[in-house]
Amino acid sequence: EVQLVESGGGLVQPGGSLRLSCAASGFTFGSYAMSWVRQAPGKGLEWVSSISASGGNTYYPDSVKGRFTISRDNSKNTLYLQMNSLRADDTAVYYCGRGRRDPPAEYCGQGTLVTVSS
Amino acid sequence: DIQMTQSPSSLSASVGDRVTITCRASQSISRNYLNWYQQKPGKAPKVLIYAASSLQSGVPSRFSGSGSETDFTLTISSLQPEDFATYYCQQTYSTPFTFGGGTKVEIK
Numbered sequence: 118e119v120q121l122v123e124s125g126g127g128l129v130q131p132g133g134s135l136r137l138s139c140a141a142s143g144f145t146f147g148s149y150a151m152s153w154v155r156q157a158p159g160k161g162l163e164w165v166s167s168i169s170a171s172g173g174n175t176y177y178p179d180s181v182k183g184r185f186t187i188s189r190d191n192s193k194n195t196l197y198l199q200m201n202s203l204r205a206d207d208t209a210v211y212y213c214g215r216g217r218r219d220p221p222a223e224y225c226g227q228g229t230l231v232t233v234s235s
Numbered sequence: 236d237i238q239m240t241q242s243p244s245s246l247s248a249s250v251g252d253r254v255t256i257t258c259r260a261s262q263s264i265s266r267n268y269l270n271w272y273q274q275k276p277g278k279a280p281k282v283l284i285y286a287a288s289s290l291q292s293g294v295p296s297r298f299s300g301s302g303s304e305t306d307f308t309l310t311i312s313s314l315q316p317e318d319f320a321t322y323y324c325q326q327t328y329s330t331p332f333t334f335g336g337g338t339k340v341e342i343k
Contacts, residue, residue: 154280162272162280162323164332178331212279218327219286221270224279 119143119225121213126229133203137229139196139213147171147191150217153198154224155209155231163209166198167217176217181207203233237261237326241335247343254311256338258324263304268328271300271309274337275320283322284309314340 125137139151153165166187167176175187186199196213210230214222238261248254258269266287272280282291284300287307297312311318319342324335 161337162274162325162334164325164334167332176330214279218332219267221282221285221325221327223282225281226279228279 119215119223121215121224121226123211123213123226123229126211126231128232128234129203130235131204131233133233134199134201135203135231137198137200137211137213137231139198139226141194141196141213141215144215146189146194149215151187151189151196152214152217152222153187153196153211154214154222155207155211156228157206157209160209165211167222168196169217200231203231205233207231208233236331237264237329237333239324239326239333239335241322241324241338243338244336245339245341247341248314249343250314250316252314252343254314254318254340256309256322256324256340258302258307258309258335260305260307260326264326264328266303266307268326269300269302269307270325270327271298272323272325272334273318273320274323280323311340 120142122140152167168187184202188197210228212224212228214224216222240259269287271284274280288300299310321337321339
């Protein structure tokens with residue numbers, strides 16, 4: 118059974134940093150691209166980042182490019198999202214997912230809440 | 236960026252009803268990269284349909300998808316109590332991968 122467990126969220130001040138982790142199990146982690154998506158309170162879904170299976174290719178929307186960095190450690194079956202220069206509009210629940218494009222990402226964790234506020 | 240526009244934004248329906256949700260892309264996309272997700276409150280989104288019409292493993296056959304180029308449709312043939320949720324389309328044709336605004340399906 119595929120399991121994805123997100124962690125690392127919390128309250129951070131504007132301009133601060135946070136690193137999210139996603140521990141994966143139940144599948145061969147190093148064979149899959151991975152993604153992050155987020156959902157602001159009461160809002161819809163927004164794709165945040167994706168990374169290839171090897172980690173050699175990364176993808177971001179303009180809203181986070183230059184501030185967020187996705188990475189992975191295939192030896193630890195763990196996906197990361199380093200978030201810098203956080204803004205109030207980064208406040209959201211962040212979900213990690215297995216996959217990227219074709220097939221699309223499958224999200225099955227509980228998510229981790231990031232709150233950016235002073 | 237490709238904009239995805241869903242309609243309606245919400246609907247009320249009864250158990251057993253046939254429900255149709257539409258998704259329009261701002262430019263033509265390959266049907267291979269149009270996906271539908273279901274999300275229940277407090278839960279992660281779940282893939283229902285990928286490549287416009289392929290049913291994700293484990294998803295009931297009452298869900299179906301169709302469409303091509305810019306116009307896509309998700310149909311629930313006979314709405315069940317567990318189907319009350321919010322539905323999102325997403326294109327993964329080109330980055331940034333964009334979602335529609337969502338369609339909330341509520342009980343009538």
